[in-house]
Amino acid sequence: MAEETREVRGRLPKDLKIAFEIACARLELTQTAALEEAIKEWLKKHESTSGDK
Template identity: 45%
Template sequence: MNSRNQETKGTLVTRRDDPGYAQVSGYIPKELALRFKVACTEDETTQSEGLEEAVQLWLEKRERTKHNRSGGS
């Protein structure tokens, strides 16, 4: 079972059903999408988990860049 899914009295609660999650979508080059799907399959992870990690890393990188541009230490 997915580590982020919860089982409640025999009923699987997915991210789709969880009010703490929101759907995001966008268009990326087909080759990149295929590579992403293959990587998720190889790592036995869901695409949602892969996207969550990618967005988190992107936001952290963005914050570091903003911090460095503003002269922060």
């Protein structure tokens, strides 16, 4: 059975969005996969430091 998904929306500066699209194309990676990887890394970083505050 397929994993349930949800949509995430946001706004980025035009230059960053274009750079992201180009990088994904060069890596032959979907934007969804790249965003999932980036969010997981962000969560790891912030979960490991959340107890320090």
